[in-house]
Amino acid sequence: MPASAEHDSRLALRRILSNFGWLLGGKGFGAVSSLIYLAILSRSLGVKDFGHFALIFGLSQAFVSLAGFQTWQAIVKFGIPHLARGDRDAFSRLSVLGGVVDGVAALFGCLAVTTIILTFGEALELNPAYDEMALAFICAMLLTRVSAPYGIIRALNRFELSVWVGAITPAGRLLAAIGIWLTGPSVGRFLLAWAIVELITAIAMWFTAWRLGPEWMRLSRVREWRTAVAENEGIRGFLWVTYWNTSLQAVVQQGPLLAVGYLFGTSAAGIYRIADQLAKGLGKFALLISDAVYPEVNRQRHAPRVEDFRTVVRRVNLAVIPMAAMIAGLSVAFGSDLLMLISGPGFEAGGLILVPLVMAASLELASVAYEPVLHSVSKAHYLLWTRIAAVALLLTAVFTIPENSLGVGWVVAYVQAFEYLVLSLLVWLAMRRLGRARSDGSSDR
Template sequence: MISRLASGFRNEPVAQRLLRNLKWIFSSQVAVALLGMIYLAFGARALGAAGLGMLALVESYGRIIERLIHLEPWQAVIRNGSEALEADNDGRFGRLVGLSVLLDLFGGVLAASVALLLVPVAAPWFGFDASQYWLLIAAAAAALISLRATGLALLRLYDRFDLLAKIDTAVAGLRAALAVGIWAAGFGLAGFVAIYVIVSLLNGTAALIAGIREMRRRNQQVRIGAVREALNENPGLLRLMWNSNLAVILRQTSQRFDVIILAALVPAASVGYYHVARRCGDVALRLGRPISQAIYPELTRFAARGELARIGRVVRGVSLGFAAVMIVVLAPVIWQLEPIVTTIFGDTFAPAVPVVAIQAVAVGFYMCGIVMNPALLSLDQDRVMVRIGATSTVLFFVLVVPMVKLFGVAGGAGTHLICNAIWLILCVVILRKSLRQTVVAKEVSS
């Protein structure tokens, strides 16, 4: 797969930079995935299926509110920051970063406030009584400080994927170690909720601190306060920020609200089985997202230079590579899934096996199109991304309730499978059309 990816970059420095970044991201994501499985295994054994289902609801609540309310500016910062750095305009870059920090701060405070206000409404839906309100209050606290988006943009623009990899691995290691300690001490649900809050706050600050240090090394400064000037220097920034976030929100809404919907349709233990399936799927996604993260800055540079054929070659190579990996790896894993699940999580999680299998296939479809979003963004097709996301999200909400009523908790995973397959088809069709239209437009203008 990496060979296919490299073949899309004939410029040797670009290929070397991309593959170096991928090495760091892949290695860190493998470590984070393994550490995440350790955390999940000890969480499952400490809490049981019902307790793990409650923890899943708490985490989903906090993350849904944060995702819906806190619009992340990192994609817009990378797009406009690349132009500022290429032009050696440190002033413009500093003002752009300052604006991004303000947007992150505002988004975190707003998300935490909304989460607090909705606690009396959400708690009864989850089946929590008044004595358990503190669970959702903790989730609101976890959303308060979230400056990671700006930090991500800085470290990716500076090609410091190595530093980002070390930060993510260290935080995941701390989470796994805390889970082992909480399990050994017998603190139960309260301990794991505390882990969630601590890790969220660390993730929200560590990358920005590292990014600002990198700025200082280059004699650049964050310029907070010049909001109007930053907006004038970066026309279309808010539009790109809104559309790129809206596409992700539409995409992740179904991935976050599924747990909330299941809470009203199935017992807490079934939610726990579904949580295991989702987390196992996240392991695979962690191995695929590095491609998307590392490739986006390169695709924006190709688009800026009008090298559209290279964009097409890279997307084809990566997508076919992922398809091959999914076929080779997924089939034997599904064949031996029951002993794998029961060994890791315990015999009580045997009912989760079919849910994990369906979710694995759903993730496979998504992985095959994981570079579609950065490719469409690089071609200024953010509005189209929103329409594709809206289509798959509406389809999910139409199907999920009848699917769960027909097939139980496995129906939730089956709904993801159907929607991911349709999403992939739409992305392929729209990307091919966008590349053809852009080529024709350039030929006409020339």
């Protein structure tokens, strides 16, 4: 590799590590805070009420994913070339388009969730007294979801700002949990506090993005949405493919918890949620690495030499695979003790469930570079096909094989292993095809 190419590759990795460092600091604080407020929730509410809280929160997470487009990814993918050319107007139109898509999706989500909660609340063993509470909470979470401002901040490579604002959520939840614990815990009070914290975070994130460039968020740009679509060729298809990818991922992430509640009751859902929350700590670690990698992979995708791009991807994979194995080993060895320390009596069965869920999360971490790579080479549909197959496999297995919550956990692990193997093959094929297209001088987009 020429010296200049090696230098560019190292600079890219340094930017990834810098972004990751900021995100890790924020997520580290969030992880510690979440362990504390999770302990307060489970110990103060007990297994049954914590199960109600877990099901309502799980439904909210599922609906947020099902009703939301990944506009931040579109802003990064299509916005970085605009910024590189100095076309601030195009970036402004793209940013406003992202905000409009977020808002419209949230409104449609609120309409859909009303029907779902009123129809399936009883099937999930939600106490009828929680129906209206759950509906209000999920709508609040939908309306306070922010994606476009994250895209603006990340396209500008200002990860430190998103970290500071993102810390509002865990800090706010922790303070609220302590206050509620001291003054009288209830499911409703915790849900109300969580909704208020999300609202504060959303306002802060939009304000931060506005401060970085008020001209990028002018409401007058709304009527230029057709221009924004026209000057970002392929954005419609990209948004829909990433939407379905995220929606299917939501089924994989939240579906097992809801299935446990449906098949085995609210208390079983509470126990599963504790184990799932600890395992998802590893999944969140994967997510923050992906967030750090995503902008840089899209930048390197346009490098003159395809080998520079492949080198960055290869080095990221070589870094995360042993990291995933090490963290998974530590989680399996000490996770059960941590679970009991956090949750207390009544949640003992969660220790066994934690093992397969940690294995699934470690595979998610090992594949952290796959989504950014497939998006950057315009092969997001590969990810979509794989997740369609994974969701079909998951739904079939969950409702036919398990006899208890532990069985559901093992189904999740096996499905994640299937997804990892298939995506590994597809990424290898995509990178190989990219190399051939460049060597032939043909279009590789």
